[in-house]
Amino acid sequence: MVVDGGTYSPVPTDLIVRAPKVLLHDHLDGGLRPQTVLDLADEFGYAGLPAQDAGTLAKWFADAAYSGSLERYLETFKHTVGVTQTEEALRRVARECAVDLAADGVVYAEIRYAPELHVEQGLNLNQIVEAVLAGFSEGQRQAESQGHRIRVGVLLTAMRTATHSRQIAELAVQYRDLGVVGFDIAGAEAGFPPTRHLDAFEYLRRENAHFTIHAGEAFGLPSIWEAIQWCGADRLGHGVRIVDDITVEPDGSVTLGRLAAYVRDRRIPLEMCPSSNIQTGAAASIEQHPIGLLRRLGFRVTVNTDNRLMSGTSMSREMELLSQAFGYGLNDLQWFTLNAMKSAFLPFDERLTMINEQIKPQYSALKAVLADRLTGRE
Numbered sequence: 033m034v035v036d037g038g039t040y041s042p043v044p045t046d047l048i049v050r051a052p053k054v055l056l057h058d059h060l061d062g063g064l065r066p067q068t069v070l071d072l073a074d075e076f077g078y079a080g081l082p083a084q085d086a087g088t089l090a091k092w093f094a095d096a097a098y099s100g101s102l103e104r105y106l107e108t109f110k111h112t113v114g115v116t117q118t119e120e121a122l123r124r125v126a127r128e129c130a131v132d133l134a135a136d137g138v139v140y141a142e143i144r145y146a147p148e149l150h151v152e153q154g155l156n157l158n159q160i161v162e163a164v165l166a167g168f169s170e171g172q173r174q175a176e177s178q179g180h181r182i183r184v185g186v187l188l189t190a191m192r193t194a195t196h197s198r199q200i201a202e203l204a205v206q207y208r209d210l211g212v213v214g215f216d217i218a219g220a221e222a223g224f225p226p227t228r229h230l231d232a233f234e235y236l237r238r239e240n241a242h243f244t245i246h247a248g249e250a251f252g253l254p255s256i257w258e259a260i261q262w263c264g265a266d267r268l269g270h271g272v273r274i275v276d277d278i279t280v281e282p283d284g285s286v287t288l289g290r291l292a293a294y295v296r297d298r299r300i301p302l303e304m305c306p307s308s309n310i311q312t313g314a315a316a317s318i319e320q321h322p323i324g325l326l327r328r329l330g331f332r333v334t335v336n337t338d339n340r341l342m343s344g345t346s347m348s349r350e351m352e353l354l355s356q357a358f359g360y361g362l363n364d365l366q367w368f369t370l371n372a373m374k375s376a377f378l379p380f381d382e383r384l385t386m387i388n389e390q391i392k393p394q395y396s397a398l399k400a401v402l403a404d405r406l407t408g409r410e
């Protein structure tokens with residue numbers, strides 16, 4: 033019997049972990065290890081953590097994130113940001129982030145955070161950026177010594193509810209050759225349209241710099257439209273609500289509105305985060321997540337983690353959930369991964385090298401492993 037290792041699903045967990053993965057949307061303050069939150073709170077005298085051991089704390093984060101209450105969800109970030117107000121702490125969480133992602137098979141990641149949230153104890157923005165970059169360098173070296181190669185780029189985020197976006201955009205340009213690869217805005221979407229920060233985006237475009245915008249998560253099409261047509265976003269953070277511009281008839285035929293057609297035609301990358309979207313109510317379940325429809329229609333969909341601590345997830349876990357829900361095989365996981373690599377804020381030649389020398393050969397090898405396993409030779 034000849035078995036196709038590319039289409040078989042669900043893909044076994046160990047092969048998903050081994051598969052090279054590319055992550056474009058992950059928040060540094062949403063990915064701390066529970067034990068690190070405890071250690072840092074201890075070290076820097078941060079009071080008010082809701083639990084005193086790692087297991088209970090991890091559960092508290094997940095419960096709060098799934099509670100459906102925005103206040104409780106935001107409280108989780110109050111703690112992770114609260115314990116990362118020193119250079120030492122920022123360096124540690126960045127280092128551990130790189131190590132954890134590498135161990136999960138991530139070969140390239142863009143990690144974002146908002147420098148303006150880490151100034152409570154007197155750090156200036158440059159100290160913050162440099163501490164995080166140093167942490168990622170250490171993490172990449174540590175991962176390499178453990179046999180995992182990962183490359184990490186940084187996105188500097190400005191809070192859309194605040195007024196520092198131009199300053200943060202300038203910071204991103206200042207550090208563009210030192211590991212910062214782009215810019216983002218995040219935070220409450222309703223009432224804070226991307227055009228509030230037009231000054232920052234116009235500046236970045238004049239500087240030939242890259243940026244993504246959280247849009248189309250909590251708020252719908254107008255936010256996506258502004259992000260693309262007014263601000264000039266290279267990518268959309270989430271963008272799930274683009275489905276509001278797609279009509280599926282009972283007979284299965286599909287009609288795209290003008291905005292959805294534009295997003296697909298221009299290959300605008302959608303940074304989708306399935307588990308996170310369920311927590312925030314942007315999707316009802318993995319099975320009903322718009323990623324299934326958008327993948328079928330050929331949008332440039334990518335798979336991401338958003339907040340690994342709050343969602344209790346990893347890149348492998350997100351891939352596994354999708355493989356189970358939609359019957360995706362290694363071919364599909366490779367497609368998501370290539371989409372992400374093509375959409376990375378890295379120079380074109382470097383993206384191509386990673387695709388041709390790392391991602392494609394490794395997926396081919398895994399498909400052969402799976403085919404052998406299925407035919408009983410392994």
Ligand SMILES: [Zn+2]
Nearest residue numbers: 059246269338
């Ligand atoms: Zn996000």
